[in-house]
Amino acid sequence: MKTNFEIIIVGAGAVGTTLALLLAKEGLSICLVDKGSPDKITDKDYFAGRTSSLNLTSIGMLKDIGIWEELSKFSTPVKKMFIWDGEGDSNIEFQSKDIKETSLAYIVSNNAIVAELFKKFSELNNLTILTNETVKNIIQQRGNAQCRMSSKKVISGKLIIGADGISSTVRSIAKIPIRTWGYNHTAIVGSVAASKPNEKTAWQVFTSSGPLAFLPFDQANGANFSLVWSVNKERLNSILDEKKALIATLEARSELRLGNLNILGKTLTFPLNQLHAKEYYKERVVLVGDAAHTFHPLAGQGMNLGLSDVFSLYKVICYSRRKGLDIGIDTVLTEYEQQRKKYNLRMMALMEVFKYGFASENSWIKLGRNFAFDFTKKNKEIRKLFIKAASGVI
Numbered sequence: 001m002k003t004n005f006e007i008i009i010v011g012a013g014a015v016g017t018t019l020a021l022l023l024a025k026e027g028l029s030i031c032l033v034d035k036g037s038p039d040k041i042t043d044k045d046y047f048a049g050r051t052s053s054l055n056l057t058s059i060g061m062l063k064d065i066g067i068w069e070e071l072s073k074f075s076t077p078v079k080k081m082f083i084w085d086g087e088g089d090s091n092i093e094f095q096s097k098d099i100k101e102t103s104l105a106y107i108v109s110n111n112a113i114v115a116e117l118f119k120k121f122s123e124l125n126n127l128t129i130l131t132n133e134t135v136k137n138i139i140q141q142r143g144n145a146q147c148r149m150s151s152k153k154v155i156s157g158k159l160i161i162g163a164d165g166i167s168s169t170v171r172s173i174a175k176i177p178i179r180t181w182g183y184n185h186t187a188i189v190g191s192v193a194a195s196k197p198n199e200k201t202a203w204q205v206f207t208s209s210g211p212l213a214f215l216p217f218d219q220a221n222g223a224n225f226s227l228v229w230s231v232n233k234e235r236l237n238s239i240l241d242e243k244k245a246l247i248a249t250l251e252a253r254s255e256l257r258l259g260n261l262n263i264l265g266k267t268l269t270f271p272l273n274q275l276h277a278k279e280y281y282k283e284r285v286v287l288v289g290d291a292a293h294t295f296h297p298l299a300g301q302g303m304n305l306g307l308s309d310v311f312s313l314y315k316v317i318c319y320s321r322r323k324g325l326d327i328g329i330d331t332v333l334t335e336y337e338q339q340r341k342k343y344n345l346r347m348m349a350l351m352e353v354f355k356y357g358f359a360s361e362n363s364w365i366k367l368g369r370n371f372a373f374d375f376t377k378k379n380k381e382i383r384k385l386f387i388k389a390a391s392g393v394i
């Protein structure tokens with residue numbers, strides 16, 4: 001097996017896989033490593049697991065790399081968003097036609113993204129894939145970095161990219177410091193069949209116990225929504241204990257706006273944390289996606305920002321390589337960090353405002369959020385700006 005690469009990417013989630021395809025298409029020799037078997041995902045898994053609401057910028061990127069035509073067959077457009085305050089009587093509606101677009105976002109299965117990217121790999125011979133494998137150590141050498149793998153293989157590259165998610169091993173090995181805090185919340189996700197049609201509308205209600213979203217997602221098994229409910233950890237077991245009670249709670253929280261509900265298949269849970277790496281690179285190691293920053297999913301931005309990281313790093317690497325520079329040096333990687341860090345931090349701060357603003361029982365804060373809802377609702381230009389930002393048009 002080849003052991004010397006230009007780039008080693010650790011983590012073949014949607015972010016690492018997209019970056020691998022882009023760089024390999026550019027002619028770089030790439031090794032993509034994952035601790036699981038993402039190459040084994042089949043069409044049957046397309047409606048299992050997590051979904052992501054991808055904004056129009058991300059969809060544009062997936063079009064550019066040539067997977068959107070196929071992926072769109074398994075995705076559902078969001079034409080409208082209806083958001084309301086479950087503790088008050090404020091609500092707001094955003095429509096794609098307000099910004100002269102046909103949709104605001106698309107709901108896409110994470111498994112489908114990875115599988116469609118893997119299908120494209122067969123066209124490339126400069127990409128090596130190592131599955132059921134992880135990095136145990138990274139040793140700096142002159143002009144490259146050597147990775148010692150769990151299988152005892154040794155591979156080297158000019159640059160090691162950590163795309164291995166929130167608990168990034170690459171980040172730990174490189175000793176990149178982080179700032180992180182838990183929410184004491186867990187997300188429950190699942191497939192929901194509602195008696196009313198989804199009307200390509202995303203419904204989201206903010207309650208004091210956490211945000212609850214029903215994302216329109218037409219599935220082969222008859223489900224028409226993807227559920228994402230962020231709940232307090234202490235309440236988790238009692239909520240998941242009994243399916244009938246869970247359905248009744250969801251119907252009550254959604255105020256029957258979607259009609260009667262049924263949960264199809266199993267629900268999955270994900271503990272929610274916010275995390276930000278204080279540095280995005282160090283000694284030939286660079287971080288992208290959830291390895292660099294993890295957000296609360298309430299505004300559906302984690303994957304969108306991860307894909308923006310990917311395109312930024314891809315452009316920086318290609319530009320530097322064309323100029324004949326060593327792609328693993330700090331002067332190259334600092335350019336990527338400068339492009340992405342401030343933007344990711346701004347989004348992180350905004351998420352905190354939303355999260356605490358809607359969780360608060362304080363009557364002044366409640367009054368403030370009702371004012372914010374009404375102000376945005378009445379002010380057409382502010383509303384347009386908000387929709388454009390959320391759908392990635394600006």
Ligand SMILES: Cc1cc2nc3c(=O)[nH]c(=O)nc-3n(C[C@H](O)[C@H](O)[C@H](O)COP(=O)(O)OP(=O)(O)OC[C@H]3O[C@@H](n4cnc5c(N)ncnc54)[C@H](O)[C@@H]3O)c2cc1C
Pocket residue numbers: 010011012013014015016033034035036038050051052053054110133134135163164165166167168169170187189228270288289290291297299300301302303304305306
């Ligand atoms: C409930 C929920 C809902 C969400 N909804 C949205 C949404 O609507 N829109 C949106 O934009 N974002 C959303 N997000 C966030 C989004 O899912 C993540 O930001 C995105 O999946 C991150 O992708 P990633 O490839 O960076 O990391 P991951 O998806 O975590 O992938 C990491 C990969 O690395 C591999 N790996 C891990 N450790 C190692 C190791 N040591 N060695 C080798 N491989 C390793 C894993 O097997 C995996 O394949 C949501 C998140 C949650 C929890």
